[in-house]
Amino acid sequence: MAICLASEVALTHMPADNSRRMGxxxxxxxxxxxxxxxxxxxxxxRRIEAVVGKHRMAAFIREAIEHELERREIKDAHGDA
Numbered sequence: 238m239a240i241c242l243a244s245e246v247a248l249t250h251m252p253a254d255n256s257r258r259m260g261x262x263x264x265x266x267x268x269x270x271x272x273x274x275x276x277x278x279x280x281x282x283r284r285i286e287a288v289v290g291k292h293r294m295a296a297f298i299r300e301a302i303e304h305e306l307e308r309r310e311i312k313d314a315h316g317d318a
Contacts, residue, residue: 289297
């Protein structure tokens, strides 16, 4: 004898509504991305989470890297040491 819970029935009959996606938004589909592991100290992780929250860490790291690359490229273009 099978017992079916109401919550199981509700989940199996949910409409396929893609407008309410869960999880992080996808990265730009035209960009070629590679997974890159970075080791951070527990203190650095706590500081990032305090500023942006746990679920925005990857976006924060990508933005910080882009900002720093632009800063260094501009510095190199001007011949600064």
